[in-house]
Amino acid sequence: MHDLIPLAAILSLFVGLPWLIFHYVTQWRKSGSLSIQDENLLDELHDLARRLDDRLATIERIVAADNPAFRRPETERLADDAQDDHVFDRIAERRRQR
Template identity: 60%
Template structure:
């Protein structure tokens, strides 16, 4: 009797339990896969805040450059590339 019960349980798990588990989580993933409206608004707000902070930092650097050109020790290649990127964007 025990020899028959083990294969039935294993077949039941493989052909019923495992596919149900996979389909359950695929369905949950599809249902919750996208951003909510609140998430999109928060992301937009954070992007706008980052843009404003970048503008403020650029303004401060221009003011400091005009008042004291030697306030930075020296510009590295990375810093020059960063400023070039800021001007382009």
């Protein structure tokens, strides 16, 4: 009986531990990227956010036309007011080109 304890310890170290590590590494690699459904959902959400952003910009232009004193603070400017492209726009464009 006492001879089985060292044998079990050695087996668990040299068989069980590497198996456990390789199992979780494989699971991590499989789930390391987004699924096609998740990518499509992100694309839809991105398009919806762009449309909402455009609507808000339109409302702000209407309010600014009606009230000349209205002006957005610099910190609240929308992303499309910036001159450079947004990272997500470039990613979405690459996906559309595929």
